[in-house]
Amino acid sequence: MQVHKAEFITSAGRPEEYPAGDLPEVAFCGRSNVGKSSLMNSLLGRKNLVKTSKTPGRTRRLNFFEADGRLRFVDLPGYGYAKVAPDERQSWKPMVETYLTQRPQLRLCVLLIDARHDAMKSDLEMMVFCQEQGLSYQMVATKSDKLGRNALQSNLARLRRVFGARLIAYSAETGLGRDELWNRILESCGE
Ligand code: GTP
Numbered sequence: 560m561q562v563h564k565a566e567f568i569t570s571a572g573r574p575e576e577y578p579a580g581d582l583p584e585v586a587f588c589g590r591s592n593v594g595k596s597s598l599m600n601s602l603l604g605r606k607n608l609v610k611t612s613k614t615p616g617r618t619r620r621l622n623f624f625e626a627d628g629r630l631r632f633v634d635l636p637g638y639g640y641a642k643v644a645p646d647e648r649q650s651w652k653p654m655v656e657t658y659l660t661q662r663p664q665l666r667l668c669v670l671l672i673d674a675r676h677d678a679m680k681s682d683l684e685m686m687v688f689c690q691e692q693g694l695s696y697q698m699v700a701t702k703s704d705k706l707g708r709n710a711l712q713s714n715l716a717r718l719r720r721v722f723g724a725r726l727i728a729y730s731a732e733t734g735l736g737r738d739e740l741w742n743r744i745l746e747s748c749g750e
């Protein structure tokens with residue numbers, strides 16, 4: 560999949576601020592620093608359209624991007640970053656949950672986990688939330704290039720036992736998993 564035109568649309572907190580129109584949307588969700596922005600850039604074929612940072616927890620609002628006037632990507636603020644001020648941590652939940660439960664355009668939640676780490680409670684909670692809400696979701700293991708072949712295979716096997724067999728191994732560096740994830744996205748968006 561090649562995206563010809565990718566652009567930032569808007570940053571939103573409350574539903575009134577979400578962009579208008581009925582383009583299908585795909586949300587990207589995961590712990591701070593897991594690689595959401597990098598994965599979105601890699602899907603869109605852009606270097607730094609979605610801002611990445613060495614400082615975790617920088618994305619505090621929902622950021623909407625549009626690809627070829629066909630669909631939108633929504634970068635959700637990361638969870639689980641200890642240094643974020645308590646009041647901001649408090650505001651994360653309603654902001655993200657409101658979007659996930661009250662957005663008819665939402666077709667798929669891409670849930671990111673780090674390929675190097677074991678299952679974390681907050682990631683499981685996120686997956687269970689999607690299941691309970693009846694949202695379509697796709698698990699993705701990021702930063703797969705940071706592991707050797709054997710370590711990656713054994714970690715994936717362990718993660719798949721928790722998060723399901725459909726987990727896609729991804730690398731924003733090498734493009735591993737990109738075609739598979741695009742197929743899933745297009746299929747969810749009815750294309
Ligand atoms: P927040 O917006 O702060 O929650 O972070 P994020 O989830 O958007 O993560 P981001 O994409 O900014 O990536 C965090 C760091 O991990 C950056 O230094 C990235 O370069 C690095 N990174 C992300 N994905 C990959 C990957 O697939 N491979 C490698 N080697 N590094 C990655």
Ligand code: MG
Pocket residue numbers: 595596597610611612618634
């Ligand atoms: Mg980010």
